[in-house]
Amino acid sequence: MASEKARRRRSLGDTLVVGLTGSIGMGKSTVSKWLQEMQIPLDDADATVHRLYAPGGEAVLPLKEAFGSQVLNEEGGIDRGALSKLVVGEANSERLKQLEAIVHPLVEASRDRFIHDAQRRGELLCVLDIPLLFEKQLEKHCDLVVVVSAPAEQQRRRVLARPEMTPEKFTAILAKQVPDGVKREKADRVVDSGLSLEETKGQVESLVKECRQQVEAERAREKTWHRLVLGCAILSGAALAFAVARRSRQ
Ligand SMILES: CC(C)(COP(=O)(O)OP(=O)(O)OC[C@H]1O[C@@H](n2cnc3c(N)ncnc32)[C@H](O)[C@@H]1O)[C@@H](O)C(=O)NCCC(=O)NCCS
Ligand SMILES: Nc1ncnc2c1ncn2[C@@H]1O[C@H](COP(=O)(O)OP(=O)(O)OP(=O)(O)O)[C@@H](O)[C@H]1O
Structure with a gap:
């Protein structure tokens, strides 16, 4: 059966584009911070x-x-x-669409530049940190989608420990997100953040190592293939030159 997972078209050896996502309180920001500490180029959609x-x-x-000066703050940025x-809110869905039609193309252009730059530098992998990746x-x-996930009870405890968070707010936020179970199903890889920080970090390190090895192996195979083609071309050229020389001597 053909895979239902929509992914980017990628040539072998290209920078591997890893999408990182996860529901509220699952530990995506923690994983994102670790990846940056490992010097992996990371594009953060929220930061953009x-x-x-x-x-x-x-x-x-x-x-x-689109919305008037009321959306400006004192510094001249967006409030x-x-x-x-x-x-x-439900009643404002048309306005949200209008906002997205302005903002998303700009976010996309920034993301495309990031991927292009990573590819130009010959990076083995780069990461797109996108909270609303599936939404x-x-x-x-992306070439590979990674979901950070922990058991629901653990997620709830973490989120409710945040100042200003209430059970009602948490329920409302959850209702707007693609459920964790669906995210896990749609993922290529799941990072289990229901473990100790050390164990989860170990999973992230293994994943990075695996991605790097995959692209390195692809590049090595491409190099061997190019050498083989070049070798054949040189041999054919030499054989042709030899045949021409022999004919002209006859
Ligand atoms: C609506 C805005 C002004 C609210 O900003 P604010 O700082 O108050 O909250 P924050 O950004 O943390 O978002 C709050 C919640 O809304 C959700 N949310 C944000 N944008 C969207 C969206 N386009 N569609 C659905 N939910 C959204 C977030 O997942 C989060 O749970 C802001 O989120 C925004 O401009 N969103 C549009 C741009 C966008 O889509 N950003 C997401 C990253 S691509
Ligand atoms: N194994 C683990 N992996 C990741 N985070 C963990 C783990 N164990 C405990 N935590 C804690 O859980 C919390 C997760 O918060 P974090 O901000 O990373 O989540 P998030 O998914 O990015 O949330 P949000 O979407 O709300 O920003 C952090 O305080 C982190 O220290």
Whole structure:
């Protein structure tokens, strides 16, 4: 049966694009921090949006035009609280679509530049940290999708330990996210964050090692293949030159 998992079209040896996601409190940010400490190039979708909303950011003027000066803060950047009030909630779904139509192409352009730069530098892998990866069907931009996941009870305990969090807020956020079980099913790999930090970090290190080895092996195979083709071309050329020389002597 053909795989239902939508993934990027990738040539052997190219930088492996790993998508990283996970539901609230599952430990995605912790895994993301470890990956950055391991010097893996990482593109953080939330950080991109923050940059686009900062004073002078690319999204500021188009958002002002769409929603008015009420979405600007004193510094001339986007006031996330004010924007949130306009676009969050069932009744505002059209406005959220309008916001996404402005912001998502800018996020996508930034992500494309990041992948292109990683490929140009010859990186073995790079990571796209996208909280809403499945919600926004972004798995098609990845070669491998990794979901960070822990048992629901552990997730609940972690989230409710946060200041300002209430059981009602937690339930409302969960209801808007693709369920963890579905994420796990759609993933290529699951990082179990229900273990000790050390054990989870070990899983992340193994995964990185595996990705690096896969691309290194592909590149080695490509190199051997190129050498073989070059060798055949040289041999054919030599044989042709020999035949021509022999004929001209006759
Ligand atoms: C709506 C905004 C202003 C709210 O900002 P704020 O700082 O108050 O909250 P934060 O960004 O932490 O998001 C709060 C919650 O809303 C959810 N959320 C954010 N954007 C979206 C979206 N486009 N669709 C559905 N849920 C969303 C998040 O998953 C999170 O659970 C902001 O999230 C935004 O501009 N979103 C649109 C851009 C976007 O899609 N970002 C996601 C990364 S690509
Ligand atoms: N094995 C583990 N792996 C990852 N995080 C763990 C683990 N054990 C405990 N934790 C803790 O769980 C919390 C997870 O929070 P983190 O901010 O990483 O989650 P998140 O999924 O990014 O959440 P959000 O989507 O709300 O930002 C952290 O405080 C982290 O220290």
